[in-house]
Amino acid sequence: MSVGQRLWRAVPSSIKEDDKRLIIALLAGTYLLYAVSQVYLALMNNADVFPAVANSLQNLTFLIAVYAIMALALNLHWGYTGLFNIGIAGFMAVGVYSMSILAAPPGGSPPGFGLPVPIALIGALVITAIVGGIAALPALQLEADYLAIVTVGLSEIIRLVLNADYFSGTVTDPQSNSYNVVNLFGFKFGTGGGQGINTPTSSPASYLYGPSGDPNAIGELAYGIGVSLGVNNSVVNGFTYGMFLLLFVVTAYYVLLVRIGNSPFGRVLKAIREDELVAQSLGKDTRWVKIKVFMVGCALMGLGGILWQGSFGFVNPNTFRPIVTFYIFTALIVGGSGSNTGSVVGGAVFAAFLFEGPRQLARVVEAAMGGLLITVSGPGASLPSPNNFYVAFSTLDPLGWLGYTIGNISSLRFILLGVVLVYMMQNRSEGLLGHRKEIAASVDLSERKGNVAPTDGGETNE
Amino acid sequence: MEIAERYSAGKRVLVEHPAVALLGAVLLYLLSDLILKTANVSIAPWGVHLIGGQLPVSNLGRFVLDGLIVGLVVGLAGVGLSMTYGILNFANFAHGDYITTGAFAGWLTAYIIGFLTLPVDPPFGDIFLFAESSLVSVVNAPVAIVLGLVASGLGTVGVVLLLDRWVYRPMRDKGGIPLLIASIGVALALRYAIVFVFGTSASGVTSTSDIPQFEIPLGDGRIPLDLHEITLIVAAIALMFGVHFLLQRTKLGKAMRAMADNKDLAQVTGIPTERIIRATWIIGGGLAGVAGFLIVLERGVISFNMGWRLLLLIFAGVILGGIGSVYGAMAGGIIIGIASRVSLVWIPSDFARVAAFTVMILVLLYRPEGLFGGVKTA
Numbered sequence: 135m136s137v138g139q140r141l142w143r144a145v146p147s148s149i150k151e152d153d154k155r156l157i158i159a160l161l162a163g164t165y166l167l168y169a170v171s172q173v174y175l176a177l178m179n180n181a182d183v184f185p186a187v188a189n190s191l192q193n194l195t196f197l198i199a200v201y202a203i204m205a206l207a208l209n210l211h212w213g214y215t216g217l218f219n220i221g222i223a224g225f226m227a228v229g230v231y232s233m234s235i236l237a238a239p240p241g242g243s244p245p246g247f248g249l250p251v252p253i254a255l256i257g258a259l260v261i262t263a264i265v266g267g268i269a270a271l272p273a274l275q276l277e278a279d280y281l282a283i284v285t286v287g288l289s290e291i292i293r294l295v296l297n298a299d300y301f302s303g304t305v306t307d308p309q310s311n312s313y314n315v316v317n318l319f320g321f322k323f324g325t326g327g328g329q330g331i332n333t334p335t336s337s338p339a340s341y342l343y344g345p346s347g348d349p350n351a352i353g354e355l356a357y358g359i360g361v362s363l364g365v366n367n368s369v370v371n372g373f374t375y376g377m378f379l380l381l382f383v384v385t386a387y388y389v390l391l392v393r394i395g396n397s398p399f400g401r402v403l404k405a406i407r408e409d410e411l412v413a414q415s416l417g418k419d420t421r422w423v424k425i426k427v428f429m430v431g432c433a434l435m436g437l438g439g440i441l442w443q444g445s446f447g448f449v450n451p452n453t454f455r456p457i458v459t460f461y462i463f464t465a466l467i468v469g470g471s472g473s474n475t476g477s478v479v480g481g482a483v484f485a486a487f488l489f490e491g492p493r494q495l496a497r498v499v500e501a502a503m504g505g506l507l508i509t510v511s512g513p514g515a516s517l518p519s520p521n522n523f524y525v526a527f528s529t530l531d532p533l534g535w536l537g538y539t540i541g542n543i544s545s546l547r548f549i550l551l552g553v554v555l556v557y558m559m560q561n562r563s564e565g566l567l568g569h570r571k572e573i574a575a576s577v578d579l580s581e582r583k584g585n586v587a588p589t590d591g592g593e594t595n596e
Numbered sequence: 597m598e599i600a601e602r603y604s605a606g607k608r609v610l611v612e613h614p615a616v617a618l619l620g621a622v623l624l625y626l627l628s629d630l631i632l633k634t635a636n637v638s639i640a641p642w643g644v645h646l647i648g649g650q651l652p653v654s655n656l657g658r659f660v661l662d663g664l665i666v667g668l669v670v671g672l673a674g675v676g677l678s679m680t681y682g683i684l685n686f687a688n689f690a691h692g693d694y695i696t697t698g699a700f701a702g703w704l705t706a707y708i709i710g711f712l713t714l715p716v717d718p719p720f721g722d723i724f725l726f727a728e729s730s731l732v733s734v735v736n737a738p739v740a741i742v743l744g745l746v747a748s749g750l751g752t753v754g755v756v757l758l759l760d761r762w763v764y765r766p767m768r769d770k771g772g773i774p775l776l777i778a779s780i781g782v783a784l785a786l787r788y789a790i791v792f793v794f795g796t797s798a799s800g801v802t803s804t805s806d807i808p809q810f811e812i813p814l815g816d817g818r819i820p821l822d823l824h825e826i827t828l829i830v831a832a833i834a835l836m837f838g839v840h841f842l843l844q845r846t847k848l849g850k851a852m853r854a855m856a857d858n859k860d861l862a863q864v865t866g867i868p869t870e871r872i873i874r875a876t877w878i879i880g881g882g883l884a885g886v887a888g889f890l891i892v893l894e895r896g897v898i899s900f901n902m903g904w905r906l907l908l909l910i911f912a913g914v915i916l917g918g919i920g921s922v923y924g925a926m927a928g929g930i931i932i933g934i935a936s937r938v939s940l941v942w943i944p945s946d947f948a949r950v951a952a953f954t955v956m957i958l959v960l961l962y963r964p965e966g967l968f969g970g971v972k973t974a
Contacts, residue, residue, distance in 0.1 A: 283960070284956075298947060523793045
């Protein structure tokens with residue numbers, strides 16, 4: 135980690151000590167890195183530079199924003215309260231599916247309730263909060279690792295139920311043998327089963343810009359700017375939505391969490407994390423607090439799910455496999471659980487360097503090697519791409535090895551993820567910014583001797 | 597006297613734990629429903645179907661047998677999970693991928709031996725990647741199966757010991773949650789290392805065309821049972837007895853019990869704790885690997901996420917049997933296996949896993965010490 139420490143020391147302290155500046159500097163650095171690598175890729179592939187950069191950055195913005203949102207939501211459970219909830223994917227699924235079912239037209243396949251989108255959204259949050267409240271009941275009496283098993287089991291139960299044909303609502307003819315519409319007090323609906331379900335919109339930016347075929351004045355302007363820069367409308371939409379998530383939603387989550395954390399309720403949460411028995415002895419009803427925090431946190435996860443997976447126009451149960459939960463956990467752990475700034479930083483670092491980074495690196499290496507091979511052995515040469523491990527590694531051709539590795543970067547990415555998790559747990563379990571974990575007391579009890587106020591976050595050498 | 601005591605105890609449960617009583621009532625209803633169904637009796641007063649129905653005994657027999665097969669694998673794999681939970685105090689989420697590791701190590705060995713001994717001539721690359729499908733069976737290459745079984749155990753032990761050396765040993769003094777998170781990391785790395793080599797597609801590996809089928813007559817029908825299933829049942833039961841003797845006849849079992857009870861006390865008593873931990877990994881990892889080999893033998897298909905898909909069922913079995921108990925893990929696994937298959941009498945097959953996970957959650961909530969009272973039997 136000495137390289138990391140040296141890098142960290144090179145960062146001016148004016149940035150390190152101010153959360154806003156730190157996040158902005160991190161984002162700026164990440165964007166710069168991606169922009170430079172994308173410019174290089176575009177030049178190597180003879181593509182237009184600006185659209186390529188714009189497309190890459192809009193994708194990056196979206197990923198950073200959604201992982202930051204989810205990490206912040208998880209921080210409420212794991213960072214503040216110490217509840218080891220690894221059922222995040224399930225709560226996201228409840229949010230996205232509730233909204234989709236509430237907003238689906240009654241005559242469709244599967245049928246839904248046909249509510250307007252804003253009401254469906256609120257309804258979905260209420261439903262997610264209720265499901266979270268039910269999920270909290272095990273949390274009242276279980277230790278952390280049992281809670282982990284219960285929540286991951288619950289998220290699999292949710293996914294399997296959504297995946298089941300039995301409730302899918304795809305066969306709407308009541309006479310049919312395979313009629314599978316759920317009929318609840320006369321309200322008919324279905325989950326879509328394994329085929330998935332349509333979410334209300336495939337282009338959230340159209341709420342601002344108007345429908346894609348017929349944009350309003352703001353849309354005309356935005357798309358016009360896009361055209362003048364050589365960027366097509368879908369990239370403009372994606373960029374708009376990503377920026378909305380990053381600037382407004384992440385900020386809103388951040389502010390909300392800071393406020394919860396500083397409230398009396400937040401102090402009880404932190405007290406539960408430190409020692410539940412003590413909190414109980416001081417007369418706090420920790421059971422009720424846990425139920426409430428589960429409801430709020432799950433609603434935040436549901437909203438995050440809606441803003442993330444609900445924004446593609448279509449979703450199926452396999453989107454919500456436990457691996458999504460582990461992604462979010464990794465983001466929070468990398469950033470530092472217990473710290474809101476850490477959550478955002480973790481979301482950004484995870485999205486940019488662990489999730490998207492290996493792929494980008496593979497593209498750059500591929501382009502660079504391609505260029506090198508052309509200069510060495512003439513035009514037409516390219517990196518071999520063996521189609522399986524045996525073909526690649528039964529030869530003694532390092533280029534074949536490299537080609538196979540680049541082609542299979544997606545599985546290497548998971549290995550990297552695993553290695554990072556283990557490394558963090560062994561060497562830096564508090565994460566990048568976890569040393570800023572807010573303590574339960576409102577005054578710092580640990581620094582009695584010195585009269586100087588502790589400079590939070592200035593020191594990072596463990 | 598005793599009956600009166602039991603009666604009052606039952607009344608206390610009813611008053612103090614209504615949920616437990618309700619659960620008992622549901623189970624009782626399901627059991628009587630099952631008995632009536634097999635007896636072909638249906639009770640439907642005033643046209644409302646109350647209980648009973650129709651279920652050929654042979655169908656039920658097949659469900660139970662299928663459940664037993666899954667259950668034996670779950671139980672066998674659960675032994676290691678339960679041991680590491682009891683002795684190292686963490687829920688090892690990488691255990692499912694130990695199963696996958698064993699399956700791939702074992703079947704690769706079986707395939708290579710099949711390639712050398714069978715009269716087939718595919719390119720070696722196809723053998724290595726299981727692209728040559730359905731090559732080996734108990735009949736055409738028994739040696740390959742036996743050596744594959746051994747290799748699955750040994751290979752997994754090797755991987756598990758290396759992982760313990762690199763990942764878990766430096767973290768012995770940390771709590772359960774950091775270890776759990778690290779084990780998730782191990783699970784991901786291991787699973788996708790397998791994907792990196794073998795790819796994501798599932799491959800059929802066993803040849804079923806020439807293996808003998810037996811039919812057990814039961815009630816009004818017959819239960820089919822093939823030689824691969826018999827191999828699985830015999831091997832799994834033999835291994836379970838092996839573990840039993842190992843833990844009962846050697847000092848190892850006692851040392852493990854001592855460590856599960858109090859690690860520090862065990863250490864000051866002179867128990868070589870690191871060696872016991874290594875033995876735990878060897879037994880647990882080996883059994884997990886063999887379980888992976890056997891389930892592939894029975895199902896005929898190998899894929900990179902088979903172990904992960906089994907993991908929650910294994911957790912369910914271990915929790916049902918009581919965490920830390922080896923016999924509980926075996927029994928709990930078998931119960932979960934049978935319950936998940938017999939549940940198909942009432943619910944569509946989409947929900948079999950849902951039922952198993954629900955049982956797991958209910959047990960954790962109402963009887964966290966497990967069905968057998970949390971007796972640590974090593």
